[in-house]
Amino acid sequence: MKTFGGPVLFLDRADINTDEIIPAKYLTEITKEDLKPYILEDLKLPGFDPKGPKTKSARVIVSRANFGCGSSREHAPWVFEVNGITAVVAESFARIFRQNMFNCGMAAIELPKEKVDALFGYANFSDVTMALDVEGQALTIKGGGKEDTFRFDISPFDKALVLAGGWVDYADQKY
Amino acid sequence: MGKTTAEKIFASHLVDEPFPGTRVLRLDVVLCHEITTPIAIDDLMARGKDRIFDTAKIKAVIDHVTPSKDTKTATQAKILRDWARRHDIKDFFDVGFNGVCHALFPEKGFIRPGYTVIMGDSHTCTHGAFGAFAAGVGTTDLEVGILKGVCAFREPKTIRINLNGTLPRGVYAKDVILYVIGQLGVNGATDRVMEFRGPVADAMTMESRMTLCNMAIEAGGTSGICMPDAVTVDYLWPFIQHEYGAKDAALADFRKWCSDDDAEYEKVLDLDVSGLEPLVTYGYKPDLVKPISEMAGTPVDQVYLGSCTNGRLEDLRVAAAILKGKKIAPNVRGILSPATPKVYQDAMHEGLLDIFMDAGFCVTNPTCGACLGMSNGVLAEGEVCASTTNRNFMGRMGKGGMVHLMSPATSAATAIEGQMADPRKYL
Ligand code: SF4
Numbered sequence: 001m002k003t004f005g006g007p008v009l010f011l012d013r014a015d016i017n018t019d020e021i022i023p024a025k026y027l028t029e030i031t032k033e034d035l036k037p038y039i040l041e042d043l044k045l046p047g048f049d050p051k052g053p054k055t056k057s058a059r060v061i062v063s064r065a066n067f068g069c070g071s072s073r074e075h076a077p078w079v080f081e082v083n084g085i086t087a088v089v090a091e092s093f094a095r096i097f098r099q100n101m102f103n104c105g106m107a108a109i110e111l112p113k114e115k116v117d118a119l120f121g122y123a124n125f126s127d128v129t130m131a132l133d134v135e136g137q138a139l140t141i142k143g144g145g146k147e148d149t150f151r152f153d154i155s156p157f158d159k160a161l162v163l164a165g166g167w168v169d170y171a172d173q174k175y
Numbered sequence: 176m177g178k179t180t181a182e183k184i185f186a187s188h189l190v191d192e193p194f195p196g197t198r199v200l201r202l203d204v205v206l207c208h209e210i211t212t213p214i215a216i217d218d219l220m221a222r223g224k225d226r227i228f229d230t231a232k233i234k235a236v237i238d239h240v241t242p243s244k245d246t247k248t249a250t251q252a253k254i255l256r257d258w259a260r261r262h263d264i265k266d267f268f269d270v271g272f273n274g275v276c277h278a279l280f281p282e283k284g285f286i287r288p289g290y291t292v293i294m295g296d297s298h299t300c301t302h303g304a305f306g307a308f309a310a311g312v313g314t315t316d317l318e319v320g321i322l323k324g325v326c327a328f329r330e331p332k333t334i335r336i337n338l339n340g341t342l343p344r345g346v347y348a349k350d351v352i353l354y355v356i357g358q359l360g361v362n363g364a365t366d367r368v369m370e371f372r373g374p375v376a377d378a379m380t381m382e383s384r385m386t387l388c389n390m391a392i393e394a395g396g397t398s399g400i401c402m403p404d405a406v407t408v409d410y411l412w413p414f415i416q417h418e419y420g421a422k423d424a425a426l427a428d429f430r431k432w433c434s435d436d437d438a439e440y441e442k443v444l445d446l447d448v449s450g451l452e453p454l455v456t457y458g459y460k461p462d463l464v465k466p467i468s469e470m471a472g473t474p475v476d477q478v479y480l481g482s483c484t485n486g487r488l489e490d491l492r493v494a495a496a497i498l499k500g501k502k503i504a505p506n507v508r509g510i511l512s513p514a515t516p517k518v519y520q521d522a523m524h525e526g527l528l529d530i531f532m533d534a535g536f537c538v539t540n541p542t543c544g545a546c547l548g549m550s551n552g553v554l555a556e557g558e559v560c561a562s563t564t565n566r567n568f569m570g571r572m573g574k575g576g577m578v579h580l581m582s583p584a585t586s587a588a589t590a591i592e593g594q595m596a597d598p599r600k601y602l
Contacts, residue, residue: 015460019571028210030213030251042570066361066365069395073211073313074214092362094365095365096297096312100313155194155196156195168218172322
């Protein structure tokens, strides 16, 4: 199983779509690794630089509602994966993006708005990290000398996919 | 208690329920295109699993960038083509026979009521117009679909959308679906099936129903669904007559997939469309819609007519009726991509292409192309496009470009004036 955790990248907007995560013009790349430089290239947010150090060091993304809406491109989770980001925590996800994350053995974790607000309370600290325990269904955020732990729900199927490392091996054994 | 169409399809295709709430379904059709399938093919090969669950149930097309524009897109096309040949996939559509997937596959009669359909493409929800459960998936789900013929879904909940009243002149399925998305918001139907009902849906052609269902994903919906009826039978008749012999028999068989009268819905939306105006999007999300009266006069650089939303013959007819005998404004570029070779030829034989070309439109081959900013009409930074497509995300049709979604009629009127215009004055 992948381990989840590390520095956090905060993306403070709802409805961040897959075109913003990886523009369609890069969907002609055949290998996942080739997607790497284009992460979040078209996302315009105050203070956010897709090529900046915060993007480079990030291992977890925290965002708002309906994250990953739009296209079905699995290139969106892949561009995160090749950049070392294997978990996204948000108020809610678009269905296909959420499933793509779990199918790749990555984590798309939903938390209620108040808890996401609490996570965003850490956004201005420079040393924010998060540790996610998918099996134990809890995450801990640390930064600015503070620390919070939140429990989260995850469907048993999605958990099984994370633990199995993805859907292909799981399905091939079973069906 | 009765069941919805989606519940009936789930019950009849259930293979496994590995965990509460997760349903693994048997698939009737797996659709493929050259953008999301090659990586699945490569991965299957790398795993030593270059197999296919059922050659006849896989349909593939090169549509997003075609004919290929560079080495990379040619390579994607080649991977799909080689794979189709290797596995003897009969329903593979290459250059000369290819068109936009969600227009081409229905036109070939591949989608039937009661089917389960997946594709590595978010607008797969289009095919629900036939009373099917059709969902866009990512490459991994597609890969498992190709290998095993199954896909896992959460239990469907259905939002019933009753389209009441009558459609006013100049208002079309595109305006209706923009209105519905405006009501629900871009995630108002996440993990939900959107069932389109009511007299307005019943009166629609299959083309219009596909336009409705096509944009279900823009409200987050898993699949759009329309009730199979006589319109569905008529559309599919050339493909099913040997099976049924008489249309009544087909209709009776199809009807079993209709939602029961006492089916339970999570939510029912009653919308009267009688007072609806032509609508246009104004921001970077498809739920940001305004009546054309509030947007008229907004200058545009390009008008794009085509895509899986509005590139069918019906759409071309509506636009051509407005453009007939007129010229588009000198400040706009008009681009038409008929969605399939059949649409192209039918439009040619009807004289529609002459109307477009006389008006100053460039007629391209069937392809997704500009719809996702790949080719054939990509915008420059700061340019504005009036488009019959389905997504207005920032940069969708080219980095820094702005997209306003609208109906073919509104886009035709806009082309004539070089700024957003109400189509009703041209009807
Ligand atoms: S026409 Fe546009 S929305 Fe439709 S399948 Fe092609 S790229 Fe996707």
